[in-house]
Amino acid sequence: MAVTKIHPIKSTLKKAIDYICNGDKTDDEIYVTTYLCSRENAHKEFELTKKQFNSRTKILAHHLIQSFVPEEVSFEEAHRVGIELCEKILGGKYEYVLATHIDKDHIHNHIIFNSIDVEEGKIYHSYYGSYMNIRNQSDKLCKEHNLSVIDQETQREINEIKRREFVSWHDWNEDKKGSSYKSKLQFDIDRSIQQSVNWQDFLERMESRGYEIKQGKHIAFKSKNQQRFTRAKTIGDNYSEEKMKDRILNKEKELGNIIDIKNNEKVKSSKGYERWATKHNMTTAANTMIAIRDKGFHSMTELESEIKRLSSRANQLRKEFRDKEFELKRIKEITKHLQTCINKKAHYDVYRKNPNDKIYMMMNRKDVEVYQKSYEEIDVFLKQFPHLKNTVLEGLRVKSGKNIFRKLNEHSKDLGLKQERIARQHDSLMEEFTELKHLKNNMDDYLGREQRTEKNPRESILKQIKEIGKEDRERKLPKNRGIER
Known part of the structure; x- marks a missing residue:
């Protein structure tokens, strides 16, 4: 199978040609071929052709990319297919530079050809019809070279799976922190x-x-x-x-926070602030107790139990989120192996029927071994996610694999939606957890300080609050100045 893409080059033509001919990508330019131009001066020769015909086109060249399935084609064969494709679609009328990149798992051809032909100076018009001609010629050559051909609809499903970006728990959590x-x-x-x-x-x-x-x-x-x-x-x-x-x-x-009266520097230096802080702590403790009662808790034990439950549920939601993240990642990884098994199934089926045919094995060893290696990866995947077993195995039985990629794509979309729901649920739960934790911390801080500073640690907080309130009211009453006559 070969996938083709094309786009115009409107600037930096030399830079584009130097990139595709990079020695690290083409085995020191062993897999570089030029036609009607030289490797070093191709960009100048393209320009001279335009000047010769007084061409006014702003497009300097067109860049065509032809990609192959990983481990399906050799370096030499991919380069040969690229040359044949140029002959088919350019008809010997256009200058071009062809480079085969072999530095990635997926071998691919880069073809940069002039935007006008050398015979009449006619402009190459790139549109849907011309692209479909490239696509059809590429598919035809793949069939001639016993390479697989995949329909556009299935390719769209595969591309969508590969391009899908999934949010990790770390990224989502960083977003919460303010990124x-x-x-x-x-x-x-x-x-x-x-x-x-x-x-x-x-x-x-x-x-x-x-x-x-x-x-x-x-x-x-x-x-x-x-x-x-x-x-x-x-x-x-x-x-x-x-x-x-x-x-x-x-x-x-x-609701505010309890002030640490014992260790607060401002309290130590100001009696007025000390009294205000004491009153503030009393009021905050009273409001905290009311809030705890309003939420239906009748004891601190009940409150602590609910906080533990919320914490446990939050951990569970985070695990569910990461599980979905891992499954999305593995679906993306296994797509390559599914494509390989679908493409090499015919070779492997013949081998299974005639395992002792040494001549066939000698000629097709690479295809058979690639199939076996990819199927081992699929087997590991199915053990990790047994709920996808029927989808995958049924899909592998069909030569085109059309349904398998469509169903995996739909499943991936569903996993993404589930992640969003889990994240929202976790966010809502943590708001409740933070609120209850605040209430508990207030009471722990208040009760803890009272136990260290009061003789009777069990004295009722409400009783103390009432006493403070009574003192305040008395202080606010006008002094008795006698009866005026």
């Missing part, structure tokens, strides 16, 4: 909400941080490095315009 513009926007919105007194103040603070704001049905933001606006509601449930306005109005109700 993406959405994470940065989320951080800047949170920071602006905490500092703003009203909605207008919030908008001004976002603008001061370099954001362009588009207001309408859904508020959207765009940073200096972005090309498009991002709707705030797409970065999380708490980022719709209504939610953000509510967060600005009620940010004082958000």
